[in-house]
Amino acid sequence: MSVRFGILGAGRIGKVHARAVAATTGAALVAVSDPMEAAAKEVARDYGCAIRSIDEIAAAGDIDAVVICTPTDTHADLIEKFVRAGKHVFCEKPVDLDVARVKAALATVKAEGGTLMVGFNRRFDPDFMALKSAIDAGRVGEVEMITITSRDPGAPPADYIKVSGGIFRDMTIHDFDVARWLLGEEVETVYAAASVLTDPKIGELGDYDSATVVLRTASGKQCTISNSRRASYGYDQRIEVLGSKGLVSARNTHEANIELADGAGFSRPPLLNFFMTRYTAAYANEIAAFCKAVADCAPTPTTGEDGLKALELAEAALTSARTGAVVKVG
């Protein structure tokens, strides 16, 4: 039997998840909710589902699970509302920008015995999954040093930056989750060198646009994250893992797999430029994984706890960047 879904929020990311639900075997898209009527109607028309209010979806007997794609400041409230209503919850990252609020929400989830999966889509990217499989299969031996290169083609608008929580909570948070996923042990210290190099306006908003973060675990494993809000050549998303027996790397995805050679040299197209295009398969895979976990009554592959841990690393990085000192976590 299918898992029956409601989608909360029909914006850009809501549409991505609506399509994923519609395309997933074992999932059915029953309803969508959005205060912007036009957005809700578009999803309803494209996928043949009903338009309902948040409360109607919470009360609905024909809905098993919800995907929360609303603005960040509503996430924690909605998580609590829907686990109390007995729905399985998939929530886009982050749970909240405030660690205390996240902890309170997770406590509610736990008290209600609810399901909460946080949308760390990169764990579901086919190339990153292949890299993880190689590690798990022992192909590189014991993990020692990780390098994550994660650069956006361009900065988001100022209005978004203001409410984003800053580069570490908004952008690096994905890399923190990937780091935890691959390191296999928790981080002990965080160092972040952060600067404003691409656009002074970002600095005026109190944020950074260029950051190098080093995570160190108790056993001495090291992970470097290299972030920039500007990469003229596209959305740069790479991972390298050095282990005792070898190195495994996941490489970038270009717009097309062609090469042109002439007097100027050999050239390949830029990288896919947009996170939704780059991670199309990842978004589909994470909904499928959530759906399978719900259907099997099994734990979800990512949890609220993962959301909390990544946020704590973001807090530590921010403190380090501001103070210039190394910060202990946990």
Add this chain to the structure above:
Amino acid sequence: MSVRFGILGAGRIGKVHARAVAATTGAALVAVSDPMEAAAKEVARDYGCAIRSIDEIAAAGDIDAVVICTPTDTHADLIEKFVRAGKHVFCEKPVDLDVARVKAALATVKAEGGTLMVGFNRRFDPDFMALKSAIDAGRVGEVEMITITSRDPGAPPADYIKVSGGIFRDMTIHDFDVARWLLGEEVETVYAAASVLTDPKIGELGDYDSATVVLRTASGKQCTISNSRRASYGYDQRIEVLGSKGLVSARNTHEANIELADGAGFSRPPLLNFFMTRYTAAYANEIAAFCKAVADCAPTPTTGEDGLKALELAEAALTSARTGAVVKVG
């Protein structure tokens, strides 16, 4: 308004096209037909369409177009039946293994003023399209020499080989179409060196498993096709085009975009191994292109004529391989 489809044949390739129709904006899958009840039921269930007989589909007022995915020896008859019934026809390659029968069918299509698109999916592969765009944009200047490498991971079963029409009509036919598409002028002479190198049973069936074909146009452009029924490293599908100003190449697609390095060297996964996986996007794109042509009352991007020309090159290659001589075409 949507183009309403019937799918004829619910086998392996029929399912691919059913999924493509279902996923295409502007297309609706209305009915499927297959003498194997189980196959038809599977498609009907997966995509929520009706099961009907061939005749019912031909007579249906709610169907605008059909996709012919039945065995090769039925293609020509069905094309004629359905253009007479006023339906737009998309037919999997080949129209027929016999040139005269193809010509007769095309004559019927013409007489009826019908639409016939032949399924040369490779023209719709995103990488090959990017290569073609680069050529059309003048990036390599005038096309001079083309190299097409096209190798299957393994040979099909003997039962299939028997009815396939042989390697040139079954496998190289795609490469002949790609060659014509890229050369921009018709082929004048064909030379084919063909051998049985991978499995003597293929020779016992009167077929070849390894072939090198050279096409030459009137102006002296040269195209080489390299085929094998065995490629241990996956489904090898590459194109290289040398022009007066440069070279453009479309490269292979690997199972994942990762690289592993250890004492044995640097390794990447094998190529995608199966034509349906390799050409997933191409199959979707060709149905979308057909649909758009029908909706716009515009010519289809590939035609019955393309099917005929490719088949004539296959005939010429077979003659060349058997006689050891160069063969003129046209």
Add this chain to the structure above:
Amino acid sequence: MSVRFGILGAGRIGKVHARAVAATTGAALVAVSDPMEAAAKEVARDYGCAIRSIDEIAAAGDIDAVVICTPTDTHADLIEKFVRAGKHVFCEKPVDLDVARVKAALATVKAEGGTLMVGFNRRFDPDFMALKSAIDAGRVGEVEMITITSRDPGAPPADYIKVSGGIFRDMTIHDFDVARWLLGEEVETVYAAASVLTDPKIGELGDYDSATVVLRTASGKQCTISNSRRASYGYDQRIEVLGSKGLVSARNTHEANIELADGAGFSRPPLLNFFMTRYTAAYANEIAAFCKAVADCAPTPTTGEDGLKALELAEAALTSARTGAVVKVG
């Protein structure tokens, strides 16, 4: 003890060999000869050797071996003169443009019990050697299909083309030798499609600038050679060998191993543009191999017979190109 060398001819290729001899452990450059005094002086000065006449070198007691780098039409005479003088002979390709003259010269070498190595430098390129080693180690199983891509950055001057013997004897001859080296059995039929596509003046001289050659052995192995006198992206020198168990390829060498990424895409520098730069190591290795064979009284790795066989393939290709028919060899 060192092998003591005389260099005959101090032109472009003579200098390459002079440097190779000077740098080879176990070789000593004793004398150089060239009717152009300035050229001879330059070599004499750079490597501290004497200037002598051809006859003096032939008569010299302190010279064991000669490297013939004079114009092609003198090669056969000099080979005969120097084997008669008891010198070991390394001769740049070709022995002669005329098959009968080559055979006569080889007969003399045989009658005198002389040593003749013909300069097929590509067999000594480190990457091609690594490819050959992989084949010999059984890494690709039985060799089935070979693709040699061999394109010059630009055509030689008209004056050179006139005396070159044409593209097959001048340029493809190297590819014929590589083909024989890798196929492991002799060629039975040759087909060549040749055109004038890059410059009509080449056609006016009776030559071709673009050629596709297919070689076929008795057992059905196939080798394709793709030649052009124009490659805007540099000196294109690649080999691919498909075997029963896999594929091995030798790739091109770029000017530098860097990559630049920006909004226009990812680009690498053009290929090394000049055969002497591309094959620097190969020229050094072939002289070292000759020297070692002489010192060990062992057969040379390439012989006059190899020169003859490659020339016969060139003749067959020319006949095929001119007649449009497939040509049998041997």
Add this chain to the structure above:
Amino acid sequence: MSVRFGILGAGRIGKVHARAVAATTGAALVAVSDPMEAAAKEVARDYGCAIRSIDEIAAAGDIDAVVICTPTDTHADLIEKFVRAGKHVFCEKPVDLDVARVKAALATVKAEGGTLMVGFNRRFDPDFMALKSAIDAGRVGEVEMITITSRDPGAPPADYIKVSGGIFRDMTIHDFDVARWLLGEEVETVYAAASVLTDPKIGELGDYDSATVVLRTASGKQCTISNSRRASYGYDQRIEVLGSKGLVSARNTHEANIELADGAGFSRPPLLNFFMTRYTAAYANEIAAFCKAVADCAPTPTTGEDGLKALELAEAALTSARTGAVVKVG
């Protein structure tokens, strides 16, 4: 006129420099000195130079310049001795392991008006030079973030580690120099996370084998260095520079430029495994550059000051690794 050289020290690196001097146009190798008679004799024989004592070379009227390839603890003394003797000095890195001693030596060089070039060979690697040229040509705009990956195939012997000054002074020192060369401004803070992950014996000697170093300049540029004493796949030497307009990378050098494809995937040979093989051209180029500077009475491309600055960064990194804190420099 040639620059006439004496080589001090005929060990492994002394031989590399002897060969470089012998092969450099405009350089002449006059004498070698080494307390190990056999080593000196080998160089004398291979390059036809004299064997002399250190004092004889210092006093020699036929020697203009020396290359110091003796053990590290003799470098500073020899630098002082030879600039006082009026010789131009090329000294292998480091000048000394002690910052004060380096400063004293540089003061002597300055007082004597002498020439001192320190052997930071990587600046002379053709690929790194091409990367630097691309930066200097403005191809990536303003430099923002640098990633240097520098990993040895395996750790040196314990006896060497004991006198090496530790990973930062021995191995990272090259990366510090490359960082300074590319950053274009001095480093302000250093953070180093260092661990013992590959071999506990290295820890017992008080050293580290795995380190991540982050350098930050006053304007906020960031440089990450990733070091390991173990890389199963060969000598890993890569640089990536992100600028305001793009990214430029220098890639690794493999044993051969071939690729093998079979059922296990696509594989290339490991990296060149040994620093002398990897940097053969760099060693030759740096001697040629020294020679040219001497002949032109021009400043050398690297100086004693560069040696000092790199050592200061090494000291700072060591302090950071030991204390876990970020360290200010300068």
